[in-house]
Amino acid sequence: MTKKESTEEKILQAAEEVFVEKGMSGARMQGIADAAGINKALLHYYYRSKQKLFRAVFRKVFPRFLPEVLQVLTRDMPFFEKIEEFIRRYIQTMQKHPHVPLFVIHEFSRNPDEFADTIVEVISDLNLNLVELFKKEVETEIKRGTIIEIDYRHLFVNMISMCAFPVVGRPIVQRIGFENNQRDYDRFLEQRKTEVVKFIIRAIKK
Protein backbone atom coordinates (compact mmCIF):
# COMPACT_ATOMS: atom_id res chain seq x y z
CA MET A 1 0.00 0.00 0.00
CA THR A 2 1.46 3.37 -0.98
CA LYS A 3 1.64 6.26 1.45
CA LYS A 4 -1.02 8.09 -0.57
CA GLU A 5 -3.56 5.36 -0.24
CA SER A 6 -2.82 4.99 3.42
CA THR A 7 -3.47 8.65 4.24
CA GLU A 8 -6.53 8.84 2.06
CA GLU A 9 -7.95 5.81 3.79
CA LYS A 10 -7.09 7.18 7.21
CA ILE A 11 -8.94 10.39 6.40
CA LEU A 12 -12.02 8.55 5.20
CA GLN A 13 -12.02 6.45 8.33
CA ALA A 14 -11.75 9.50 10.58
CA ALA A 15 -14.37 11.36 8.57
CA GLU A 16 -16.75 8.46 8.96
CA GLU A 17 -16.41 8.54 12.73
CA VAL A 18 -16.94 12.27 13.01
CA PHE A 19 -19.70 12.61 10.42
CA VAL A 20 -21.65 9.65 11.76
CA GLU A 21 -21.44 11.04 15.28
CA LYS A 22 -22.15 14.70 14.60
CA GLY A 23 -23.84 14.75 11.23
CA MET A 24 -22.87 16.85 8.23
CA SER A 25 -23.65 20.25 9.73
CA GLY A 26 -22.38 19.38 13.18
CA ALA A 27 -19.03 17.99 12.03
CA ARG A 28 -15.95 20.20 11.76
CA MET A 29 -13.09 19.75 9.33
CA GLN A 30 -10.70 20.45 12.21
CA GLY A 31 -12.31 17.62 14.19
CA ILE A 32 -11.83 15.23 11.31
CA ALA A 33 -8.22 16.29 10.88
CA ASP A 34 -7.59 15.73 14.57
CA ALA A 35 -9.24 12.31 14.45
CA ALA A 36 -7.05 11.38 11.49
CA GLY A 37 -3.93 12.77 13.15
CA ILE A 38 -3.15 15.03 10.24
CA ASN A 39 -3.48 18.61 9.16
CA LYS A 40 -6.66 20.31 8.03
CA ALA A 41 -5.15 21.31 4.71
CA LEU A 42 -4.59 17.67 3.83
CA LEU A 43 -8.29 17.03 3.92
CA HIS A 44 -8.74 19.51 1.15
CA TYR A 45 -5.77 18.14 -0.71
CA TYR A 46 -7.45 14.74 -0.90
CA TYR A 47 -11.12 15.60 -0.97
CA ARG A 48 -11.29 19.25 -2.07
CA SER A 49 -14.31 20.18 0.07
CA LYS A 50 -16.29 19.16 3.13
CA GLN A 51 -19.23 18.27 0.93
CA LYS A 52 -17.20 15.95 -1.28
CA LEU A 53 -15.71 14.26 1.75
CA PHE A 54 -19.16 13.79 3.19
CA ARG A 55 -20.42 12.28 -0.02
CA ALA A 56 -17.57 9.78 0.08
CA VAL A 57 -18.49 8.83 3.63
CA PHE A 58 -22.17 8.49 2.83
CA ARG A 59 -21.35 6.32 -0.16
CA LYS A 60 -19.32 4.08 2.10
CA VAL A 61 -21.77 3.87 4.98
CA PHE A 62 -25.10 3.60 3.23
CA PRO A 63 -24.77 -0.02 2.11
CA ARG A 64 -24.72 -1.07 5.74
CA PHE A 65 -28.20 0.31 6.17
CA LEU A 66 -29.61 -2.12 3.67
CA PRO A 67 -27.01 -4.57 4.66
CA GLU A 68 -25.54 -7.26 2.55
CA VAL A 69 -27.90 -9.16 4.77
CA LEU A 70 -30.52 -8.64 2.11
CA GLN A 71 -28.50 -11.15 0.18
CA VAL A 72 -29.90 -13.76 2.51
CA LEU A 73 -33.10 -13.47 0.53
CA THR A 74 -31.43 -15.02 -2.48
CA ARG A 75 -30.47 -18.18 -0.67
CA ASP A 76 -32.21 -21.43 -1.37
CA MET A 77 -33.80 -22.28 1.95
CA PRO A 78 -37.29 -22.64 3.42
CA PHE A 79 -39.25 -19.41 3.76
CA PHE A 80 -39.51 -19.37 7.54
CA GLU A 81 -35.85 -20.18 7.97
CA LYS A 82 -35.00 -17.40 5.59
CA ILE A 83 -36.98 -14.94 7.66
CA GLU A 84 -35.26 -16.17 10.78
CA GLU A 85 -31.85 -15.78 9.22
CA PHE A 86 -32.71 -12.36 7.89
CA ILE A 87 -33.92 -11.03 11.25
CA ARG A 88 -30.95 -12.44 13.12
CA ARG A 89 -28.46 -10.92 10.72
CA TYR A 90 -30.19 -7.60 10.44
CA ILE A 91 -30.29 -7.06 14.19
CA GLN A 92 -26.70 -8.26 14.33
CA THR A 93 -25.64 -5.68 11.78
CA MET A 94 -27.56 -2.91 13.55
CA GLN A 95 -25.90 -3.83 16.82
CA LYS A 96 -22.52 -3.67 15.17
CA HIS A 97 -23.17 -0.30 13.52
CA PRO A 98 -25.76 1.28 15.78
CA HIS A 99 -25.38 4.82 14.47
CA VAL A 100 -25.72 3.94 10.82
CA PRO A 101 -29.48 3.93 10.36
CA LEU A 102 -30.02 7.25 12.13
CA PHE A 103 -27.14 8.80 10.22
CA VAL A 104 -28.35 7.59 6.86
CA ILE A 105 -31.96 8.54 7.43
CA HIS A 106 -31.18 11.91 8.95
CA GLU A 107 -28.76 13.10 6.31
CA PHE A 108 -30.84 11.75 3.49
CA SER A 109 -33.97 13.41 4.84
CA ARG A 110 -32.23 16.76 5.08
CA ASN A 111 -30.84 16.54 1.62
CA PRO A 112 -32.54 13.94 -0.59
CA ASP A 113 -31.32 15.31 -3.90
CA GLU A 114 -27.72 15.23 -2.78
CA PHE A 115 -27.74 11.48 -2.22
CA ALA A 116 -30.52 10.17 -4.38
CA ASP A 117 -28.08 9.08 -7.05
CA THR A 118 -25.88 7.31 -4.53
CA ILE A 119 -28.83 5.39 -3.18
CA VAL A 120 -30.13 4.46 -6.58
CA GLU A 121 -26.66 3.32 -7.57
CA VAL A 122 -26.13 1.17 -4.50
CA ILE A 123 -29.60 -0.29 -4.71
CA SER A 124 -29.08 -1.13 -8.34
CA ASP A 125 -25.85 -2.89 -7.53
CA LEU A 126 -27.17 -4.89 -4.65
CA ASN A 127 -30.83 -5.09 -4.09
CA LEU A 128 -33.02 -4.00 -6.94
CA ASN A 129 -34.38 -7.43 -7.58
CA LEU A 130 -34.36 -8.50 -3.98
CA VAL A 131 -37.58 -6.71 -3.10
CA GLU A 132 -39.18 -8.18 -6.19
CA LEU A 133 -37.82 -11.57 -5.22
CA PHE A 134 -39.26 -11.27 -1.73
CA LYS A 135 -42.61 -10.37 -3.23
CA LYS A 136 -42.68 -13.49 -5.37
CA GLU A 137 -41.66 -15.68 -2.51
CA VAL A 138 -44.40 -14.31 -0.28
CA GLU A 139 -46.98 -14.81 -3.00
CA THR A 140 -45.80 -18.36 -3.54
CA GLU A 141 -46.19 -19.17 0.13
CA ILE A 142 -49.65 -17.65 0.15
CA LYS A 143 -50.68 -19.86 -2.76
CA ARG A 144 -49.17 -22.85 -1.04
CA GLY A 145 -51.33 -22.04 1.94
CA THR A 146 -48.44 -21.91 4.37
CA ILE A 147 -49.00 -18.26 5.29
CA ILE A 148 -52.03 -16.00 5.40
CA GLU A 149 -52.93 -13.45 2.74
CA ILE A 150 -50.66 -10.50 3.40
CA ASP A 151 -49.21 -7.62 1.41
CA TYR A 152 -45.50 -8.35 1.09
CA ARG A 153 -44.72 -4.64 1.54
CA HIS A 154 -46.36 -4.50 4.96
CA LEU A 155 -44.64 -7.69 5.97
CA PHE A 156 -41.27 -6.43 4.81
CA VAL A 157 -41.65 -3.03 6.46
CA ASN A 158 -42.79 -4.74 9.66
CA MET A 159 -39.65 -6.84 9.65
CA ILE A 160 -37.31 -3.93 9.04
CA SER A 161 -39.15 -1.74 11.54
CA MET A 162 -38.93 -4.17 14.41
CA CYS A 163 -35.22 -4.64 13.80
CA ALA A 164 -34.11 -1.10 13.06
CA PHE A 165 -36.28 1.09 15.26
CA PRO A 166 -35.15 -0.31 18.60
CA VAL A 167 -31.61 0.58 17.55
CA VAL A 168 -32.42 3.96 16.03
CA GLY A 169 -34.54 4.97 18.98
CA ARG A 170 -32.32 3.32 21.54
CA PRO A 171 -31.30 6.47 23.43
CA ILE A 172 -34.90 7.27 24.22
CA VAL A 173 -36.38 3.79 24.51
CA GLN A 174 -33.57 2.73 26.79
CA ARG A 175 -34.13 5.72 29.02
CA ILE A 176 -37.89 5.47 29.16
CA GLY A 177 -38.37 1.73 29.36
CA PHE A 178 -35.11 0.47 30.83
CA GLU A 179 -34.11 3.14 33.32
CA ASN A 180 -31.26 3.90 30.93
CA ASN A 181 -29.57 0.64 31.83
CA GLN A 182 -27.23 -0.27 29.01
CA ARG A 183 -26.73 -3.91 29.93
CA ASP A 184 -30.46 -4.51 30.16
CA TYR A 185 -31.00 -2.96 26.77
CA ASP A 186 -28.21 -5.01 25.21
CA ARG A 187 -29.87 -8.13 26.57
CA PHE A 188 -33.18 -6.90 25.23
CA LEU A 189 -31.75 -6.49 21.73
CA GLU A 190 -30.16 -9.91 21.97
CA GLN A 191 -33.52 -11.44 22.89
CA ARG A 192 -35.17 -9.75 19.96
CA LYS A 193 -33.22 -11.92 17.54
CA THR A 194 -35.54 -14.75 18.53
CA GLU A 195 -38.55 -12.83 19.86
CA VAL A 196 -39.13 -10.92 16.63
CA VAL A 197 -38.88 -14.10 14.59
CA LYS A 198 -41.46 -15.82 16.77
CA PHE A 199 -43.69 -12.76 16.61
CA ILE A 200 -43.58 -12.55 12.84
CA ILE A 201 -44.02 -16.22 12.14
CA ARG A 202 -46.95 -16.40 14.52
CA ALA A 203 -48.50 -13.44 12.73
CA ILE A 204 -48.31 -14.93 9.25
CA LYS A 205 -48.33 -18.72 9.68
CA LYS A 206 -51.55 -20.33 8.63
Next chain:
Amino acid sequence: MTKKESTEEKILQAAEEVFVEKGMSGARMQGIADAAGINKALLHYYYRSKQKLFRAVFRKVFPRFLPEVLQVLTRDMPFFEKIEEFIRRYIQTMQKHPHVPLFVIHEFSRNPDEFADTIVEVISDLNLNLVELFKKEVETEIKRGTIIEIDYRHLFVNMISMCAFPVVGRPIVQRIGFENNQRDYDRFLEQRKTEVVKFIIRAIKK
Protein backbone atom coordinates in the same frame (compact mmCIF):
# COMPACT_ATOMS: atom_id res chain seq x y z
CA MET B 1 -52.59 38.70 24.73
CA THR B 2 -49.92 41.35 25.10
CA LYS B 3 -47.57 42.21 22.31
CA LYS B 4 -44.70 40.62 24.22
CA GLU B 5 -46.38 37.26 24.46
CA SER B 6 -47.33 37.41 20.84
CA THR B 7 -43.80 37.99 19.63
CA GLU B 8 -42.33 35.43 21.96
CA GLU B 9 -44.81 32.87 20.72
CA LYS B 10 -44.15 33.79 17.11
CA ILE B 11 -40.45 33.24 17.64
CA LEU B 12 -40.97 29.87 19.26
CA GLN B 13 -43.19 28.82 16.39
CA ALA B 14 -40.65 29.88 13.79
CA ALA B 15 -37.82 28.29 15.74
CA GLU B 16 -39.72 25.03 15.84
CA GLU B 17 -40.10 24.98 12.07
CA VAL B 18 -36.46 25.73 11.40
CA PHE B 19 -34.94 23.54 14.11
CA VAL B 20 -37.12 20.57 13.24
CA GLU B 21 -36.21 20.88 9.60
CA LYS B 22 -32.49 21.54 9.88
CA GLY B 23 -31.55 20.33 13.32
CA MET B 24 -29.69 22.26 16.00
CA SER B 25 -26.39 22.53 14.19
CA GLY B 26 -27.93 23.09 10.78
CA ALA B 27 -30.30 25.85 11.84
CA ARG B 28 -29.32 29.52 11.67
CA MET B 29 -30.54 32.28 13.92
CA GLN B 30 -30.98 34.43 10.83
CA GLY B 31 -33.20 31.78 9.31
CA ILE B 32 -35.35 31.70 12.41
CA ALA B 33 -35.60 35.47 12.48
CA ASP B 34 -36.66 35.46 8.84
CA ALA B 35 -39.26 32.79 9.47
CA ALA B 36 -40.64 34.82 12.37
CA GLY B 37 -40.61 38.01 10.35
CA ILE B 38 -38.52 39.84 12.91
CA ASN B 39 -34.98 40.88 13.57
CA LYS B 40 -32.18 38.62 14.67
CA ALA B 41 -31.48 40.71 17.75
CA LEU B 42 -34.97 40.08 19.05
CA LEU B 43 -34.28 36.38 19.27
CA HIS B 44 -31.56 37.10 21.77
CA TYR B 45 -33.72 39.61 23.56
CA TYR B 46 -36.28 36.88 24.26
CA TYR B 47 -34.18 33.74 24.49
CA ARG B 48 -30.61 34.98 25.16
CA SER B 49 -28.89 32.26 23.12
CA LYS B 50 -29.40 29.74 20.35
CA GLN B 51 -29.01 26.91 22.82
CA LYS B 52 -31.69 28.24 25.14
CA LEU B 53 -34.05 28.73 22.24
CA PHE B 54 -33.41 25.21 21.09
CA ARG B 55 -34.11 23.84 24.54
CA ALA B 56 -37.45 25.62 24.53
CA VAL B 57 -38.31 24.07 21.19
CA PHE B 58 -37.28 20.59 22.25
CA ARG B 59 -39.34 20.92 25.41
CA LYS B 60 -42.33 21.82 23.28
CA VAL B 61 -41.91 19.17 20.60
CA PHE B 62 -40.85 16.15 22.60
CA PRO B 63 -44.26 15.31 24.07
CA ARG B 64 -45.54 14.63 20.57
CA PHE B 65 -43.07 11.82 20.22
CA LEU B 66 -44.64 9.88 23.05
CA PRO B 67 -47.92 11.37 22.15
CA GLU B 68 -50.79 12.02 24.43
CA VAL B 69 -51.91 8.94 22.57
CA LEU B 70 -50.31 6.93 25.33
CA GLN B 71 -53.23 8.15 27.39
CA VAL B 72 -55.35 5.72 25.44
CA LEU B 73 -53.81 3.03 27.59
CA THR B 74 -55.63 4.34 30.62
CA ARG B 75 -59.06 3.97 29.11
CA ASP B 76 -61.42 1.30 30.26
CA MET B 77 -61.89 -0.81 27.19
CA PRO B 78 -61.11 -4.35 26.00
CA PHE B 79 -57.42 -5.10 25.46
CA PHE B 80 -57.57 -5.74 21.74
CA GLU B 81 -59.65 -2.64 21.13
CA LYS B 82 -57.17 -0.62 23.13
CA ILE B 83 -54.34 -1.85 20.95
CA GLU B 84 -56.33 -0.99 17.87
CA GLU B 85 -57.05 2.50 19.13
CA PHE B 86 -53.44 3.02 20.16
CA ILE B 87 -52.03 1.99 16.78
CA ARG B 88 -54.54 4.07 14.86
CA ARG B 89 -53.82 7.17 16.89
CA TYR B 90 -50.09 6.73 16.96
CA ILE B 91 -49.82 6.44 13.19
CA GLN B 92 -52.23 9.36 12.91
CA THR B 93 -49.99 11.52 15.09
CA MET B 94 -46.87 10.49 13.21
CA GLN B 95 -48.56 11.38 9.92
CA LYS B 96 -49.47 14.77 11.30
CA HIS B 97 -45.98 15.51 12.63
CA PRO B 98 -43.77 13.39 10.41
CA HIS B 99 -40.51 15.11 11.29
CA VAL B 100 -40.93 14.89 15.03
CA PRO B 101 -39.59 11.41 15.77
CA LEU B 102 -36.45 11.87 13.70
CA PHE B 103 -35.86 15.28 15.22
CA VAL B 104 -36.30 14.09 18.78
CA ILE B 105 -34.19 10.98 18.36
CA HIS B 106 -31.44 12.70 16.43
CA GLU B 107 -30.98 15.64 18.75
CA PHE B 108 -31.31 13.55 21.85
CA SER B 109 -28.76 11.04 20.56
CA ARG B 110 -26.28 13.78 19.82
CA ASN B 111 -26.68 15.37 23.19
CA PRO B 112 -28.34 13.12 25.77
CA ASP B 113 -27.21 15.07 28.82
CA GLU B 114 -28.62 18.28 27.45
CA PHE B 115 -32.17 16.93 27.30
CA ALA B 116 -32.25 14.09 29.78
CA ASP B 117 -33.94 16.28 32.39
CA THR B 118 -36.54 17.47 29.91
CA ILE B 119 -37.41 13.91 28.99
CA VAL B 120 -37.56 12.72 32.55
CA GLU B 121 -39.75 15.67 33.42
CA VAL B 122 -42.20 15.12 30.56
CA ILE B 123 -42.33 11.40 31.18
CA SER B 124 -43.03 11.96 34.82
CA ASP B 125 -45.85 14.28 33.98
CA LEU B 126 -47.47 12.06 31.42
CA ASN B 127 -46.44 8.51 31.15
CA LEU B 128 -44.44 7.13 34.01
CA ASN B 129 -47.11 4.74 35.13
CA LEU B 130 -48.38 4.02 31.67
CA VAL B 131 -45.68 1.53 30.81
CA GLU B 132 -46.26 -0.15 34.16
CA LEU B 133 -49.96 -0.14 33.45
CA PHE B 134 -49.44 -1.75 30.06
CA LYS B 135 -47.31 -4.41 31.69
CA LYS B 136 -50.03 -5.33 34.15
CA GLU B 137 -52.65 -5.42 31.45
CA VAL B 138 -50.57 -7.75 29.29
CA GLU B 139 -49.93 -10.04 32.24
CA THR B 140 -53.61 -10.11 33.05
CA GLU B 141 -54.48 -11.12 29.51
CA ILE B 142 -51.85 -13.84 29.60
CA LYS B 143 -53.34 -15.28 32.79
CA ARG B 144 -56.78 -15.09 31.29
CA GLY B 145 -55.49 -17.12 28.39
CA THR B 146 -56.55 -14.61 25.76
CA ILE B 147 -53.01 -14.00 24.52
CA ILE B 148 -49.84 -16.04 24.40
CA GLU B 149 -46.95 -15.72 26.82
CA ILE B 150 -45.06 -12.64 25.72
CA ASP B 151 -42.75 -10.10 27.28
CA TYR B 152 -44.70 -6.85 27.41
CA ARG B 153 -41.57 -4.88 26.50
CA HIS B 154 -41.11 -6.73 23.24
CA LEU B 155 -44.77 -6.32 22.45
CA PHE B 156 -44.69 -2.62 23.20
CA VAL B 157 -41.52 -1.97 21.24
CA ASN B 158 -42.93 -3.96 18.33
CA MET B 159 -46.00 -1.75 18.33
CA ILE B 160 -44.06 1.51 18.48
CA SER B 161 -41.57 0.29 15.90
CA MET B 162 -44.12 -0.65 13.28
CA CYS B 163 -45.83 2.72 13.68
CA ALA B 164 -42.86 5.05 13.95
CA PHE B 165 -40.23 3.54 11.70
CA PRO B 166 -42.17 3.77 8.44
CA VAL B 167 -42.49 7.49 9.14
CA VAL B 168 -38.95 8.06 10.36
CA GLY B 169 -37.48 6.12 7.48
CA ARG B 170 -39.96 7.36 4.94
CA PRO B 171 -37.53 9.16 2.66
CA ILE B 172 -35.57 5.99 2.07
CA VAL B 173 -38.32 3.40 2.25
CA GLN B 174 -40.46 5.42 -0.12
CA ARG B 175 -37.62 5.67 -2.59
CA ILE B 176 -36.55 2.05 -2.43
CA GLY B 177 -39.89 0.33 -2.21
CA PHE B 178 -42.31 2.79 -3.76
CA GLU B 179 -40.35 4.36 -6.58
CA ASN B 180 -40.46 7.54 -4.50
CA ASN B 181 -44.18 7.89 -5.17
CA GLN B 182 -45.63 10.07 -2.46
CA ARG B 183 -49.29 9.19 -3.00
CA ASP B 184 -48.56 5.48 -2.92
CA TYR B 185 -46.69 5.86 0.32
CA ASP B 186 -49.46 7.93 1.88
CA ARG B 187 -51.89 5.17 0.99
CA PHE B 188 -49.48 2.65 2.41
CA LEU B 189 -49.33 4.49 5.75
CA GLU B 190 -53.10 4.75 5.77
CA GLN B 191 -53.41 1.01 5.24
CA ARG B 192 -51.04 0.36 8.09
CA LYS B 193 -53.58 1.66 10.57
CA THR B 194 -55.48 -1.56 10.05
CA GLU B 195 -52.72 -3.86 8.76
CA VAL B 196 -50.49 -3.39 11.78
CA VAL B 197 -53.39 -4.06 14.14
CA LYS B 198 -54.25 -7.28 12.33
CA PHE B 199 -50.61 -8.30 12.34
CA ILE B 200 -50.17 -7.72 16.05
CA ILE B 201 -53.37 -9.33 17.16
CA ARG B 202 -52.68 -12.38 15.04
CA ALA B 203 -49.24 -12.62 16.59
CA ILE B 204 -50.44 -12.58 20.19
CA LYS B 205 -53.99 -13.97 20.18
CA LYS B 206 -54.28 -17.41 21.63
Next chain:
DNA sequence: GTCTATAATGTGATAGAC
Protein backbone atom coordinates in the same frame (compact mmCIF):
# COMPACT_ATOMS: atom_id res chain seq x y z
C1' DG C 1 -39.67 46.18 22.40
C1' DT C 2 -37.60 46.63 18.16
C1' DC C 3 -34.28 48.05 15.12
C1' DT C 4 -29.30 48.89 12.78
C1' DA C 5 -24.62 48.35 13.15
C1' DT C 6 -20.85 45.89 14.61
C1' DA C 7 -18.01 43.15 17.53
C1' DA C 8 -15.99 38.53 18.37
C1' DT C 9 -15.35 34.27 17.07
C1' DG C 10 -15.68 30.01 14.26
C1' DT C 11 -14.97 27.66 10.02
C1' DG C 12 -14.16 26.14 5.19
C1' DA C 13 -10.84 26.83 2.02
C1' DT C 14 -6.36 28.34 -0.21
C1' DA C 15 -1.34 30.02 -0.78
C1' DG C 16 3.05 28.85 -0.57
C1' DA C 17 7.26 26.90 1.84
C1' DC C 18 9.45 22.55 2.39
Next chain:
DNA sequence: GTCTATCACATTATAGAC
Protein backbone atom coordinates in the same frame (compact mmCIF):
# COMPACT_ATOMS: atom_id res chain seq x y z
C1' DG D 1 2.51 14.92 0.17
C1' DT D 2 2.47 17.53 4.23
C1' DC D 3 2.83 21.46 6.84
C1' DT D 4 2.09 26.64 8.67
C1' DA D 5 -0.07 30.79 7.98
C1' DT D 6 -3.77 33.22 6.47
C1' DC D 7 -7.84 34.68 3.86
C1' DA D 8 -12.74 35.28 3.26
C1' DC D 9 -16.85 34.73 4.93
C1' DA D 10 -20.63 33.01 7.99
C1' DT D 11 -22.61 33.16 12.40
C1' DT D 12 -23.62 34.04 17.22
C1' DA D 13 -24.03 37.62 20.12
C1' DT D 14 -24.03 42.41 21.89
C1' DA D 15 -24.17 47.72 21.94
C1' DG D 16 -26.76 51.42 21.51
C1' DA D 17 -30.22 54.44 19.08
C1' DC D 18 -35.12 55.02 18.82
